[in-house]
Amino acid sequence: xxxxxxxxxxxxxxxxxxxxxxxxxxxxxxxxxxxxxxxxxxxxxxxxxxxxxxxxxxxxxxxxxxxxxxxxxxxxxxxxxxxxxxxxxxxxxxxxxxxxxxxxxxxxxxxxxxxxxxxxxxxxxxxxxxxxxxxxxxxxxxxxxxxxxxxxxxxxxxxxxxxxxxxxxxxxxxxxxxxxxxxxxxxxxxxxxxxxxxxxxxxxxxxxxxxxxxxxxxxxxxxxxxxxxxxxxxxxxxxxxxxxxxxxxxxxxxxxxxxxxxxxxxxxxxxxxxxxxxxxxxxxxxxxxx
Amino acid sequence: xxxxxxxxxxxxxxxxxxxxxxxxxxxxxxxxxxxxxxxxxxxxxxxxxxxxxxxxxxxxxxxxxxxxxxxxxxxxxxxxxxxxxxxxxxxxxxxxxxxxxxxxxxxxxxxxxxxxxxxxxxxxxxxxxxxxxxxxxxxxxxxxxxxxxxxxxxxxxxxxxxxxxxxxxxxxxxxxxxxxxxxxxxxxxxxxxxxxxxxxxxxxxxxxxxxxxxxxxxxxxxxxxxxxxxxxxxxxxxxxxxxxxxxxxxxxxxxxxxxxxxxxxxxxxxxxxxxxxxxxxxxxxxxxxxxxxxxxxxxxxxxxxxxxxxxxxxxxxxxxxxxxxxxxxxxxxxxxxxxxxxxxxxxxxxxxxxxxxxxxxx
Numbered sequence: 287x288x289x290x291x292x293x294x295x296x297x298x299x300x301x302x303x304x305x306x307x308x309x310x311x312x313x314x315x316x317x318x319x320x321x322x323x324x325x326x327x328x329x330x331x332x333x334x335x336x337x338x339x340x341x342x343x344x345x346x347x348x349x350x351x352x353x354x355x356x357x358x359x360x361x362x363x364x365x366x367x368x369x370x371x372x373x374x375x376x377x378x379x380x381x382x383x384x385x386x387x388x389x390x391x392x393x394x395x396x397x398x399x400x401x402x403x404x405x406x407x408x409x410x411x412x413x414x415x416x417x418x419x420x421x422x423x424x425x426x427x428x429x430x431x432x433x434x435x436x437x438x439x440x441x442x443x444x445x446x447x448x449x450x451x452x453x454x455x456x457x458x459x460x461x462x463x464x465x466x467x468x469x470x471x472x473x474x475x476x477x478x479x480x481x482x483x484x485x486x487x488x489x490x491x492x493x494x495x496x497x498x499x500x501x502x503x504x505x506x507x508x509x510x511x512x513x514x515x516x517x518x519x520x521x522x523x524x525x526x527x528x529x530x531x532x533x534x535x536x537x538x539x540x541x542x543x544x545x546x547x548x549x550x551x552x553x554x555x556x557x558x559x560x561x562x563x564x565x566x567x568x569x570x571x572x573x574x575x576x
Numbered sequence: 577x578x579x580x581x582x583x584x585x586x587x588x589x590x591x592x593x594x595x596x597x598x599x600x601x602x603x604x605x606x607x608x609x610x611x612x613x614x615x616x617x618x619x620x621x622x623x624x625x626x627x628x629x630x631x632x633x634x635x636x637x638x639x640x641x642x643x644x645x646x647x648x649x650x651x652x653x654x655x656x657x658x659x660x661x662x663x664x665x666x667x668x669x670x671x672x673x674x675x676x677x678x679x680x681x682x683x684x685x686x687x688x689x690x691x692x693x694x695x696x697x698x699x700x701x702x703x704x705x706x707x708x709x710x711x712x713x714x715x716x717x718x719x720x721x722x723x724x725x726x727x728x729x730x731x732x733x734x735x736x737x738x739x740x741x742x743x744x745x746x747x748x749x750x751x752x753x754x755x756x757x758x759x760x761x762x763x764x765x766x767x768x769x770x771x772x773x774x775x776x777x778x779x780x781x782x783x784x785x786x787x788x789x790x791x792x793x794x795x796x797x798x799x800x801x802x803x804x805x806x807x808x809x810x811x812x813x814x815x816x817x818x819x820x821x822x823x824x825x826x827x828x829x830x831x832x833x834x835x836x837x838x839x840x841x842x843x844x845x846x847x848x849x850x851x852x853x854x855x856x857x858x859x860x861x862x863x864x865x866x867x868x869x870x871x872x873x874x875x876x877x878x879x880x881x882x883x884x885x886x887x888x889x890x891x892x893x894x895x896x897x898x899x900x901x902x903x904x905x906x907x908x909x910x911x912x913x914x915x916x917x918x919x920x921x922x923x924x925x926x927x928x929x930x931x932x933x934x935x936x937x938x
Contacts, residue, residue, distance in 0.1 A: 320707020322655065371889055377706045379892055381653045382845055385710075386885035389838055393878040506834060510718060513711040517704070552722040555715055559700065562712075566703040 291422055292543045293536050298424065300515075300528070300535030301432030302497070305490035306508050307515035307527040308439055309483030315522055316459050316479040317373055319380050323387035324512060326505030327484055328491030330391050331357045333502075335492050336404055346408050346496075354488045361484030365477040373476065374462075388505060395502035403499040406492065431493050435528065438486060443524050455479060507551075514558040520568030529569055533557065604907045612762055619751035627754045631822045633863050634761035635815050636839060640847070640855035641764040642811035643840035648850035649772070649780045650804040651787060653706070655837050656713025659720045660690040660809040662831035664816025666724060669826055672740035679741040683756050683817040690813025691806045693720075698805040702798065714834070721832035735827030742824045753821045760814050767811065768852055772910040776800055784850060812836075838877075845884045848896030852908045857896055 310324045321327075335353035339346060372379040414426045446452040457465040458475045466472050494500060494508070514534050519526030534554050541553025561568070619627050639661070646652040667686030672679040701712040724730045741749060771777055779800040782790035791797045820826050839862065847858020862880075869876045887894060899905060 314707075318706075320710065322707065322710065368885070368889060376892070377651065378647060378653050378849070379888055381707045381710050382841060382888035382892075383885050384707075385655060385838075385841060386845075386881045386888060389881035390878055390885065393874045393881065396874045397878065506714070510711060510715055513708065514715070517708065548722070548726040552719065552726065555719045555722070558715065559719070562703055563700055 289540070289543065292539045294422070294424055295428065296536030296539035297532050298428035298432045298535070299539060300532030301428075301435035302490060302493060302531070303511050303515045303534050304528040304531030305431075305435040305438060305493065306487060307512040307519070307531055308442060308524065309485075309487040309490075310509075310512045311516045311519075311521070311524060311527050312442065312486075313479055313483045314516070316455050317462075317476045319369065319373060319476075320384070321369075321480075321483075322381060322384040322509065323391060323505070324384075324483075324487060325507065325509030326388045326391040327357065327360075328487040328494070328508050329500060329502065329505045330395065331484075331488030331491040332406065332495035332500050333395055333399055333404070334488075335495065336399075336406060339406070346406060350406075350489075350492045353492060354485050357488035358481045358485040361481035362477040364484075365480035366473060369480065370473050370476055388509075392502050392505060399502065401501060401503065403501045404495070405499045406495040408496045427497065431497065434489070434493065435531075438489065439524055439528055442482075442486070446524070451478070511554070514554065516568075518558060518561045518568050520570035523568075523570040526568060526570035533561075533569075601908075612758070615758055616755070619754050624746075624750050627750055628822060629867075631754055631757040631818065633859065634757035635819050635822075636843065636863065637761045637855065637859040638764040638811055638815040638818075639836060639840045640843035640859055641761075641768055641852070642808040642815070643837070644844045644849070644851075644855045645768050645771070645804055645811075646808045647841075648844065648854070649768075649784055650801050651784050652801060652805060653710045654713040654808075655710045655834065655841075656715070656717035657808070657812050657840060658832050658834055658836040659713070659717035660694065660812035661816035661819070661836045662717070662720060662724065662828070663690045663693055663809075664813030665820035665826045665831040666730060667813060668741070668817040668820045669730075669736050669738050672738060673736070676740070679738065679744065679821060680752055680756060682740070683760075683814055683821065686817035687810045687814030690816070691810035694806045694809030695802075698802045699798075702801060702805075717832055717834075721828050724832070725828040730828075731826075733828060735825060735831075737825050738820055741821050749821075753818065756821065757818045760811075760818050764811050764815075765852060765856075767807065769908055769910060771804075771807065772852075776803060777910065780804065838880075842880050842884050844894070845887045845892075846894055848894030848898075848900075849892055851896050851900070852910065853899075853906075854894050854896040858894065861895075 306325065306328060310321060313319050313321055313324075331353050334356055335346075335349045338344065338349040338352050342349070344352070369380065369383065372383050408427070415423045416426055416429065417423045444452075446455055454465070454470045454475055455478075457468065458470060458472055462472055465475075491500075491508075511534060515527050515530035517530070518533055519528070519530030534557070537557040538550040538554040542550025545553065615630070618630060639657070643654065643657055646654050646657075664683075664686040667689040668679060668682050671677050671682035671685045671689070675682075677685065697716055701709060701716060704712040725733050730736065741753075744752070772780065779790065779795045779797075782793065782795050783797055783800060787797060816831065820831070843858035843862045844855050845858075846861055847856065848854025865876070865880070869879070891898065893901070
């Protein structure tokens with residue numbers, strides 16, 4: 287029963303990975319941009335929430351909500367003020383610029399908050415758990431995170447499929463020039479896509495920060511896990527990232543259970559590389575272009 | 577190479593030849609040799625602190641050349657070259673301490689080890705493109721780091737002291753490491769230079785300009801990229817081995833640090849992307865900044881990040897790109913230029929080329 291329990295923890299952890307991955311996949315889908323600072327921006331959001339919580343007496347919920355809104359704004363400004371200039375030039379520029387951003391955010395956070403581990407306190411919620419059977423129990427908090435992830439992914443999918451703006455996103459993704467000819471302002475769409483991506487990753491970063499301690503150096507790891515979820519799930523598929531995240535989460539928790547705590551992440555990477563070797567398009571690929 | 581003359585259209589092409597060197601390049605060669613010889617005398621008169629500082633400079637230069645070979649010429653933006661730096665560093669320990677081979681020789685073998693490991697990894701991560709390739713290289717570096725940090729044999733998280741090197745008397749170790757570092761730096765420049773002058777170089781230039789067009793012109797893109805990936809792994813491995821020799825101590829977090837790649841990217845982006853001169857200038861600038869500002873630590877990295885972002889967004893060809901564009905100077909003759917040997921056809925009398933005239937009327 288131990289193993290089932292561990293696997294279940296992995297599934298719930300996968301929800302958090304998927305939440306980190308969704309923004310990465312959205313931005314890539316809409317504008318073929320791989321944001322190497324994606325993980326760092328999620329961690330930045332956690333620090334913003336921490337700063338708001340410490341500065342104003344507003345409670346963790348409102349501080350988090352404010353941080354998500356702030357990251358939405360930062361996303362739009364970042365895209366229109368900087369990243370839009372790198373799109374459509376050559377492939378290397380966006381990679382280098384976002385890598386530079388990653389370095390800036392990490393070192394900026396160290397300067398501002400120091401390299402120490404921080405925590406966001408959500409009270410009793412963190413440790414409460416619910417018994418499923420006699421031997422099976424899951425924490426309320428991981429369960430809530432998983433449900434939030436599913437709801438966010440479903441909402442994003444609905445937004446893309448059912449709304450006018452979502453249609454503009456898909457049109458831009460399919461053919462930028464044709465979309466522009468149909469009167470879509472691509473630059474604005476890119477800005478909105480980055481804004482939504484950063485709002486989602488902000489939520490992910492804050493949920494992570496409540497779950498464990500966090501520090502400025504964690505961004506790259508979050509980026510790597512998100513990337514593995516995206517590739518395993520299959521590019522172009524939003525639901526695929528959830529499956530990819532779950533596969534990664536289960537691999538990590540089972541790996542840690544089998545070989546010791548230090549090996550969990552390693553096993554996750556190995557599973558990812560195996561998928562890359564035998565099914566490089568992932569489980570639910572919709573687009574093939576990279 | 578002469579233009580084919582079978583078809584009427586082709587005869588309209590004037591006679592040309594492909595030139596790669598100019599008179600200036602002889603002076604550049606003389607200067608290059610002079611600088612290397614001058615640098616070779618440094619251990620004879622300088623203090624240990626100076627030679628050690630130069631070792632750091634040489635390793636950064638080699639690292640930047642290798643990163644530029646990947647990113648600037650093959651279009652493979654890697655943020656995971658620390659994998660091979662670390663493998664090289666641990667390679668010296670493995671080959672020197674465990675296998676008992678002389679540490680000076682083990683530097684070269686550590687490079688070979690890195691290349692051998694890169695050979696199967698390349699095809700796997702080539703399945704990813706662009707930014708996703710970049711993160712893929714990072715995953716590989718993390719995998720290697722986790723293995724090294726988690727097993728007891730390599731000393732786990734606390735690392736190892738390289739005893740085979742530490743036991744060498746200081747008067748051989750310090751100059752020996754210096755010459756190895758110089759050899760790795762000069763070797764990295766020569767490696768890129770001769771690679772670019774070879775057939776592969778032409779393929780690489782085509783790939784850099786347009787991957788798809790190169791493929792459809794018959795370039796084996798996969799093979800060219802794999803070659804570059806393995807060569808860059810070799811260079812980074814040898815460079816990492818020299819770093820380990822210089823520090824005498826290896827530790828997974830430092831050996832596999834993303835900072836290695838960050839330094840390389842700063843150097844290449846500031847100096848100039850896709851040229852041999854760029855990483856040279858970039859390393860000098862980076863090193864000067866390092867000597868004056870590194871005491872500020874975090875804010876220094878922040879400043880470098882800001883410079884890199886601005887340069888990458890606004891001036892992606894870097895300082896050397898600006899020089900090239902402004903004055904058309906190329907220190908290393910790796911470009912192929914078309915030189916016309918005869919005046920263009922429209923200046924000739926039509927009687928000279930009856931078939932050319934015929935096509936015009938047709």
